[in-house]
Every structure is written in C-alpha cells, then in structure tokens.
Amino acid sequence: MPIATVNPANGETLKTYEAMGDEEIERRLQLAEATFRTYRTSSFAERARLMHRAADLLDEDQQDIGRIMTTEMGKPVKQARAEAAKCAKSMRWYADHAEGLLADEEPDAADVKDSGASRALVRYRPLGPVLAVMPWNFPLWQVVRFAAPALMAGNVGLLKHASNVPQTALYLEDLFHRAGFPEGAFQTLLVGSGAIEEILRDERVKAATLTGSEPAGRAVASVAGDMVKKTLLELGGSDPYVVMPSADIDRAAKTAVTARVQNNGQSCIAAKRFIVHTDVFDAFAERFVAGMKALTVGDPLAEETEVGPLASEQGRSDLEELVDDAVESGATVLCGGERPDGDGWYYPPTVLADITREMRIHREETFGPVATLYRVADLDEAVLVANDTPFGLSSNVWTRDEAEVDRFVRDLEAGGVFVNGMTASHPAFPFGGVKRSGYGRELSGHGIREFCNITTVWHGA
Numbered sequence: 001m002p003i004a005t006v007n008p009a010n011g012e013t014l015k016t017y018e019a020m021g022d023e024e025i026e027r028r029l030q031l032a033e034a035t036f037r038t039y040r041t042s043s044f045a046e047r048a049r050l051m052h053r054a055a056d057l058l059d060e061d062q063q064d065i066g067r068i069m070t071t072e073m074g075k076p077v078k079q080a081r082a083e084a085a086k087c088a089k090s091m092r093w094y095a096d097h098a099e100g101l102l103a104d105e106e107p108d109a110a111d112v113k114d115s116g117a118s119r120a121l122v123r124y125r126p127l128g129p130v131l132a133v134m135p136w137n138f139p140l141w142q143v144v145r146f147a148a149p150a151l152m153a154g155n156v157g158l159l160k161h162a163s164n165v166p167q168t169a170l171y172l173e174d175l176f177h178r179a180g181f182p183e184g185a186f187q188t189l190l191v192g193s194g195a196i197e198e199i200l201r202d203e204r205v206k207a208a209t210l211t212g213s214e215p216a217g218r219a220v221a222s223v224a225g226d227m228v229k230k231t232l233l234e235l236g237g238s239d240p241y242v243v244m245p246s247a248d249i250d251r252a253a254k255t256a257v258t259a260r261v262q263n264n265g266q267s268c269i270a271a272k273r274f275i276v277h278t279d280v281f282d283a284f285a286e287r288f289v290a291g292m293k294a295l296t297v298g299d300p301l302a303e304e305t306e307v308g309p310l311a312s313e314q315g316r317s318d319l320e321e322l323v324d325d326a327v328e329s330g331a332t333v334l335c336g337g338e339r340p341d342g343d344g345w346y347y348p349p350t351v352l353a354d355i356t357r358e359m360r361i362h363r364e365e366t367f368g369p370v371a372t373l374y375r376v377a378d379l380d381e382a383v384l385v386a387n388d389t390p391f392g393l394s395s396n397v398w399t400r401d402e403a404e405v406d407r408f409v410r411d412l413e414a415g416g417v418f419v420n421g422m423t424a425s426h427p428a429f430p431f432g433g434v435k436r437s438g439y440g441r442e443l444s445g446h447g448i449r450e451f452c453n454i455t456t457v458w459h460g461a
Contacts, residue, residue: 007071
C-alpha cells in the first residue's frame with residue numbers, strides 16, 4: 001500500500017510520501033536509543049509539564065487536525081474534533097496521575113522480615129524504545145492512548161502508523177516536538193508494513209504494541225516472541241449488545257444506533273451483534289431500524305453528517321462480501337444492504353436479521369455500519385450467542401434486573417461489560433480484550449505499567 005492521503009469521500013489522492021530508507025530508519029533508531037538514556041532520568045514533574053503543553057497545543061489545533069483526520073479516513077468532522085479533545089483529556093490525566101500510578105510499592109512488613117530483608121520495595125522503571133503499530137480508524141486516539149502513558153513512564157516511542165493516514169502520523173511527531181519533548185522521544189517512521197519485522201528485531205527496540213487486525217497481531221507477536229520481547233495486542237471485536245425485557249427499550253434502541261455507527265461503524269469496540277430477548281424483539285427492532293434509516297449519510301466535512309464513507313475501497317468490498325454472503329444464506333435485510341451510486345466509498349446503515357451460525361457475518365467482524373439482529377428466548381441463550389464468537393473485546397447489556405447483571409458480568413467472555421450504556425474508553429479504566437481480541441491492557445494504571453520493568457529492590461538486614 002502506498003503511503004498517501006486518499007480522500008475516501010471521492011477517491012482523490014491528495015498527498016503521497018516516499019517511504020523512509022534504511023539510513024533514515026537507522027538514524028532514528030540511534031536517536032531513540034540515545035534519547036532514552038537521558039529521558040529516562042527526567043522527573044515526573046518535567047514529563048508532566050511537557051505533556052500538559054502537548055495537550056494545550058492539541059486543543060489549539062483541534063479544528064485543523066480534525067479536518068486532516070476526516071480527509072484521510074472519512075470520519076464525520078464533529079467526531080474527529082471530539083477525538084482530538086479526548087486525546088488532550090487523556091494526556092492531562094496521565095500527566096496528573098503517572099507519578100502516583102508508578103510510585104514505589106512497599107510490601108507487607110511481615111513479608112519483608114520473613115524474606116530476611118531490612119527493607120524491600122517494588123519499583124517501576126521504563127523499558128526503552130517501544131514500537132507502536134497503529135491503525136487508521138482512530139488515527140489520533142489509538143496513538144495517544146499509547147504515547148501518553150509510555151512517555152510519562154520514561155519510555156520513548158517509535159510510531160509506524162497506517163499508510164493511509166500519513167499526515168496525522170507526522171502531526172503527532174510534530175506535536176510532541178513543539179511541546180518540548182526532547183528530539184527522539186517520539187518519532188514517526190514513514191514505512192510500509194514490510195519494514196516492521198526488521199525494526200522489531202532490532203535490539204534497540206525493547207517492546208511493541210499493536211492495534212489492528214488479527215493477522216497483523218499474529219505477525220507482530222510471532223516476531224516479538226522469537227526475539228523474546230514484550231507485546232500488547234488490541235485486535236478485532238464483534239461486541240454483543242444484549243437487550244432484556246426489563247430494559248428501557250427506547251433508550252436501548254437509540255443508543256444502539258450510535259453504538260453501531262460511531263466512526264462510520266469502523267470501530268473495534270462498536271456494538272455489532274444485537275441480541276434481543278423475544279419478548280421485546282419486535283419493539284426494539286422497529287425502533288432500531290427506524291433510527292438507522294434516519295441517519296444522515298454524506299460529506300464527512302459537513303457538520304450535519306452522521307455517517308461518512310468507509311476509509312478504503314477494499315474495506316467497502318470486504319463489508320459487501322459479508323452482507324451478500326448472509327443474504328444468499330437466508331438473512332433478511334431490514335434496511336440498507338446496497339451500495340449507493342456516486343463517488344466515494346459509502347455504504348448505507350444496514351440491519352440484517354435471521355442470522356445463522358453458518359454465515360460468515362456471524363463469525364467475522366463487520367467493519368462498517370452493518371448490524372446483525374438475533375432473537376433469543378432467555379438469558380442463557382443470550383449468553384450463549386454473545387460468547388459464540390472468536391472475539392472478546394467488550395460487551396453491552398441492557399437490563400434493570402441486578403441478578404441478570406451479575407450473571408452477565410460473570411459469564412460474558414469480554415474485557416468489558418457496559419450495563420445500560422454503550423462501550424466507551426476513559427483513561428481511568430483498563431481497556432483490552434480476551435480470546436482473539438488480544439492481550440494486555442491499555443489505559444489506567446494497568447496500561448502505564450505494561451511497558452515497565454517491574455523491579456524488586458531488596459536490602460539485606
């Protein structure tokens with residue numbers, strides 16, 4: 001894939017970039033290693049000052065970077081500006097909390113004495129240069145949720161961003177540079193995916209984090225495993241959205257529309273499979289389909305647009321294949337389902353019912369504004385259908401019955417359970433999944449400690 005900005009609203013190539021050569025990659029790796037040797041000794045107060053400055057600059061740039069993101073990958077510009085604001089919020093949160101999250105831990109005094117020590121502690125120390133392989137769907141947020149904790153912990157970052165968002169990738173390097181971080185603390189590598197393995201095998205790179213597809217995760221984890229390097233993977237999701245009879249059906253249906261089409265439906269944590277108790281299925285389906293039909297699809301730079309184009313022509317083709325396979329196998333189209341005429345990689349908000357296990361769409365992730373509806377007889381069947389997926393990122397449950405909530409929290413195979421609301425990320429709460437959705441956690445204290453050397457310090461009596 002060329003490194004280029006291609007406007008998904010009309011297919012026009014706006015900017016192209018040459019991939020960095022071996023000499024430039026080597027220069028940047030040397031710089032990362034050299035910067036880490038000094039940056040790792042900086043104080044939390046100094047890192048926090050720089051991170052706050054980066055957040056302030058990002059707030060100032062919100063309009064411009066919002067338009068860049070929208071032009072590169074098609075999200076509605078209102079959502080792009082909100083993404084920038086969320087990034088600034090996360091930067092400030094880590095600036096204010098990192099020192100406490102990474103404070104020395106004192107073991108129980110009795111255990112210290114039993115070990116034969118006069119005193120002991122656990123200290124969190126940075127690992128070094130961390131390679132981040134990031135996707136295009138949230139081109140600012142996915143990077144910042146790695147970069148903010150990594151930099152606050154004393155690590156330095158090397159970003160290999162998706163090839164269709166190069167302007168956003170370069171903006172991020174410039175943002176941290178303008179904020180005053182030392183040269184080499186955060187660098188963008190304009191390279192293709194074929195260069196990742198050699199970079200990851202370099203001894204100066206100490207760990208890697210990847211957000212993306214399952215095949216990409218497997219490839220990075222395989223190389224990192226061969227080199228015995230720490231990895232964090234956040235991969236795909238096919239999140240269930242369960243609606244039980246006691247739910248507020250109006251709220252559940254209205255929220256379901258947003259949960260499915262946020263970011264044009266191209267979100268790993270978007271609700272994708274809507275699992276509804278038979279007693280309220282018809283009422284929910286009627287409201288949900290009406291809400292999907294009412295969405296404004298159009299130019300993502302227009303303020304009124306709610307759903308823009310998919311990010312790539314290939315992405316739209318992949319989505320169409322899943323829908324066509326389901327329809328040919330007996331699925332019922334309740335709305336949408338046909339590619340519109342005209343320029344751009346648009347696909348209409350679509351709802352499919354009568355899904356069976358044999359359909360590809362039941363097993364595979366739908367990365368676009370396509371929802372699948374399932375009718376279930378009781379809670380046990382709801383859990384069974386919800387877990388009948390190779391993924392386990394997040395989940396949504398709508399019920400006012402606390403006993404049902406307890407059951408779902410106990411039994412759903414997912415990294416998150418959101419009750420009477422849609423999945424969302426916040427810097428204070430850990431984010432990540434199980435099964436083929438990956439491993440490790442981003443955000444919160446768990447996220448900042450992922451790329452730390454957890455060190456036992458023991459003093460003899």
